[in-house]
Amino acid sequence: MTIVVVMEQVPDVAEELAIAPSGTDLDRDAISYVVNEYDEHALEEALLLAETSGDEVVAIGIDATGELDQALYTALAKGAQRAIKLTGDFEGTWLSTRTAARLLAPVIEELAPRLVLVGVQAPDDLDGQLAPTLAALLGWPHASVVVGSELVNGMVRVRKELWGGITMLLELALPAVLGIQAARQAPRYVPVSRVRQVMREASIEVRDVEVTSDLAPVPVRLRFPEETGQAELLTGSASEIADRLIELLRARGLL
Amino acid sequence: MLTTPERIAFVLVALLSLLLTAHGVSRLVRAIGRGQGRPRWSTFLRRVVPVSFEILLQRPIFRARPLVSLLHAGVFFAFVFYGLVNVLDVAEGFTGFSTLHRGGIAAAYNVVADLLSVAALVGILGLLVRRFGLRPFRFNDRVFLLPSVHFGIARDSAIVGGFILLHVGSRWIGQAVRIAESGRPDWSQPTASLVATLFSSWSDTALAAASHITWWLALGLILAFLPYFPYSKHIHLFMAPLNLILREESPLGRLEPPVTGDGTMGAERLEQLRWYQLLDAYACIMCNRCQDVCPAHGTGRALSPAALEINKRYYLNRNLSAFAGGASSPPLLEIAASKEAVWACTTCAACVRICPVGNRPMLDLIDMRHALVSRGDPIDPNLQAALESLARYGNSFGKPARQRARWAKELPFPIKDARKEPVEYVWFVGDFASFDPRMQENTKTVAQLFHAAGVDFGILYEDERNAGNDVRRVGEEGLFELLVEHNLAALEKAQFRAIVTTDPHTYNALKNEYPAYGLRVPVYHYTEILADLLERGVLRVQQPLAAAVTYHDPCYLGRYNRITGAPRRIIRALGLELREMPRHGANTYCCGAGGGQIWMDSGGQERPSEQRIREAVGLGDDLRYFVVSCPKDMAMYSDAVKTTGYEGRLTVIDVARLVATAVGIDGVARESVSVESEAR
Structure with a gap:
């Protein structure tokens, strides 16, 4: 049986981000991509599930960046058995979560998995819509903010986080879609030599897909947060700090 | 002289013993042969004479523990000579030929055998008293030991020690018995002659019996011991010299590729x-x-x-x-x-x-x-983060490569881009010197010194990657190779004569590991360049520094690459008083950061760097500077002076900062050093 993991590449925020002249997108030439952190957890959870159940793990992603291969090869090196990338004419388009889900759903359906694991959110999907949208399109049950899962008696039993650290244990009929917040253990390290070996020996399946017009919102403007003042760090001896503190409070009319 | 039955018995027992021993040795050789690779006979031929000479002088042993080494030397020299003694003693048993009361070469032989017997007895007694009386050998509780080891070490030591004691003792007393039999002292065997006086009252029959018994004890014991010999620690007698002789002369800092025969x-x-x-x-x-x-x-x-x-x-x-x-x-x-x-x-x-x-x-x-x-075994999370960062950005700081040379922007002069114009030296700055904010000041100082001295240097900017020394040593060979490929491609773009580096770990990798991947250029540590600039008068000391300092040799500089002179020459040239810590030079003590430890969690335990700071503090209340020449040392010891509570009393400082102060470089360096000197 099959477990599908959806992998998305997102801009690496360690690098400096810039907005493209169009004003509606990041300057894609100046940024580099990393795998969405939550997708790494989804992959880890899938691999852990498969280690006990013997399922085949299929990593799948939309190659909106032209650099998805690296992420998929890494997934293969970590233990996924298949990797599929969806290619198409995405140049200059911002793929909304809904559009992404529409591209992914038919391919996932064809794979007939018993579980679909998706990162609970992504930098461009802070509202965490991918998992529920996929579930709706596929007509399968769904749980998000999942922090652990287990296949039991033809069901999947998941731990889902609620407000205030309360966890709820749920059972879902299969097939199901899970939005993974955290895998049971930290995503594993994969040695570079194994990634390189996989790049030589394994291959990534390619499916061409087409973006059809849908109800996706249209971005009008992208903006960085405005700087709103800076914190000042007080240093020096205790009395110096105290003097400075008094000065600051006085300046604001608080003393 | 032995009786005929005795001779037959000896020959039979000897045959059996040799057969059993040969069986043991052959198993041992086959076991060792299971290892990967094969020794090279050319190495053996080249090294057998010089290394044997070293061993005869007991040089490897005298590297530490002089008194114990002296006791060992007694046993060692006796054993070497006993090769001859045992042969002659067997001959005496079979033919009756004796060196007793003979002059000339026989007397010389007797003197040596007599005195070395005493040396061996004193030596082995001393060693046994030490091992079983003083019990100096303890493992801490967390060390894994096989169950058989606990008792095994003591048993093996007792058997080997007992064997030596009995074998040499019996031979020595045997000689005394034969001297007593002869009725007069043998001047060529002074100690045995002294012992012989104990037997002066013994009857001839008693002496004859004692002569046989001691002969059998001395030589029969060898036959009894031989089959056990391959399994005892006494096998070091052969294996240690072999190990020393067959050792390839490659640098300590060069690892062999870790691929085994089965891939x-x-x-x-x-x-x-x-x-x-x-x-x-x-x-x-x-x-x-x-x-x-x-x-x-x-x-x-x-x-x-x-x-x-x-x-x-x-x-x-x-x-x-x-x-x-x-x-x-x-x-x-x-x-x-x-x-x-x-x-x-x-x-x-x-x-x-x-x-x-x-x-x-x-x-x-x-x-x-x-x-x-x-095989994907889970690793320390901090180490994993470092490795992932190294794979992605080429540094362990999780910083984009573009930020690597950010420190250079704060200098009042531009640094040449070695990828774009020819330079004499490519300065391979290293991760810690480039990214760690505490180290960047030192890095700028080095740049200013090079600049002031007119050194023609450039850097590789964002194309430099971690050199991979410690990546290889945490076992990430693929990532190491990736980093090597990146760096070689970057160096390929540059025209230069030599590489200078700030980081001893980088130095080791470039000097010892990279040649296997094709790098063939001279590599220098920045202390070598600075020492040279001072000695040639290019950098002039304006204001000699008067302070007591100690210098910490980085493992990868002092021990691995034997660069111990240059930093000390600098320190003396600046007018500083250098006090050596007990462990220095090639015997330096690790700061605890190497081999990837700097990326791992120390688990809140005491760190070697803290012990090291205490070692330095022991050099005197007036010791002011703990001088380092490695960015990782700067990080480790800056922390350690704080955690040991010696902050304010001992200042950790990079040797370049001292140079900058003494030669009076204007700008960043001088300001920050003078701040430090005011603070004390």
Whole structure:
């Protein structure tokens, strides 16, 4: 049986981000991509599930960046058995979560998995819509903010986080879609030599897909947060700090 | 003279003994042969004479513990000479030929044999008293030992010590008996003649019986001991010299590629170690000197290099026929060292340097890491983050490569881009010197010194990557190769004569590891360049510094690459008073950061760097500076002076900052040093 993991590449925020002249997108030439952190957890959870159940793990992603291969090869090196990338004419388009889900759903359906694991959110999907949208399109049950899962008696039993650290244990009929917040253990390290070996020996399946017009919102403007003042760090001896503190409070009319 | 039945008995027992011994030795050779690779006879031929000479002078042993080494020397010289003594004694038993009361060369032989017998007896008694009376050998509680080791070490030591005592003692007393039989003292055997006076009242029959008994004790004992010999630590007699002689003369800082014959990475089991790593187990004499100098063991961690070798030996001894026959060993983690121990090594190579028999337990640990990493065993989360960052950005700081040379922007002059214009030196700055904010000041100082001295240098900007020294030593060979490829491609773009680097770890990788990948240029440490600039008068000391300082040799500089002179020349040229810590030069003590430890969690335990600061503080209340020449040392010791409570009393300072102060470089460097000097 099959477990599908959806992998998305997102801009690496360690690098400096810039907005493209169009004003509606990041300057894609100046940024580099990393795998969405939550997708790494989804992959880890899938691999852990498969280690006990013997399922085949299929990593799948939309190659909106032209650099998805690296992420998929890494997934293969970590233990996924298949990797599929969806290619198409995405140049200059911002793929909304809904559009992404529409591209992914038919391919996932064809794979007939018993579980679909998706990162609970992504930098461009802070509202965490991918998992529920996929579930709706596929007509399968769904749980998000999942922090652990287990296949039991033809069901999947998941731990889902609620407000205030309360966890709820749920059972879902299969097939199901899970939005993974955290895998049971930290995503594993994969040695570079194994990634390189996989790049030589394994291959990534390619499916061409087409973006059809849908109800996706249209971005009008992208903006960085405005700087709103800076914190000042007080240093020096205790009395110096105290003097400075008094000065600051006085300046604001608080003393 | 032996009786005929005695002669027949001796010959039969000797044959049986030699047969059993040959069987044991052949199993041992086959077991060692299970290791990867093969010794090279050309190495043997080239080294046999000079190394044997070293061994005859007992040089490897006298590297530490002078008194114990002296006791050992007594036993050693006696044993070398006893080769001849035993042959002549057998001949005497069979033919009656005796050197007793003969002059000339026989007398000379007698004197030497007599005195060396006493030396051996004194030596072995001393060593036995030490081992069983003073009990200096202790492993900390966390060190993994095979169950058979606990009692085994004591038993083996007792058997070997007892054998030497009885063998040499019987021969010595036997000579006394024969002197008493002859009725007059033999001047060429002064000590035996002295003992002979004890037997003056014995009857002739009693003396004749004693002569036979002592002969059998001395020589029969050898026959009895021989079959046990290959399994005893006494086998070091052959294995240690072999280990020393067959050792390739490659630099300590060059690792062999960790690929075993079956294509797997590193060593998960005994047979995946190289042949000399198996030989190590038999060369080991269990002296624990390696453990004494190990910073991991010294700070209570689970690692003892000695225990590693001893465990290997005891596992092999107990399973020799199966292993020699081709059976696979259990994982090394179950028989040699715990995972905790494997990850505790700082790769400081103190164990390798100190070992009197040429063992390299550190290599086993690195090989075990390679096996762990390549089979995806979970690693320390901090280490994992560092490796992922290194793979992605080429540095362990999680910073984009573009930020690598950000420090250079704060200088009042531009630094040449070595990729774009020819330079004499490519300055390979290194990760810590480039990214760690505490180190960037030092880096700028070095740049200013080079600039002021008119050194023609440039850097590789964002194309420089971590050189990979410690990446290789945590066992991530693929990532190491990736980094090497990046760096070589970057260097390819540059036109230069030599490389200078700030970081001893980088220095080691570029100097010793990169040539295997095609790099063939001179590599210098910045202290070498600075020393040269000072000595040639290019940098002039304007204002000599008057302070007592000590200098810490980085492992990868002082021990691995023997660069100990240049930093000291600088310190003296600046007018500073240099006080050496007890452990310095090639015997330096690790700061605890090497081999990837700087990326791992120290678990809140005492760190070697803290012990080191206390060592420095012991040099006097007026010692002001703890001088370093390694960015990682700067980080480790800056922390350690704080955690040990010596902040304010001892200042950790990079040697370049002292140079900048003394030669009066304007700008960033001078300001920050003068701030420090005001603060004290």
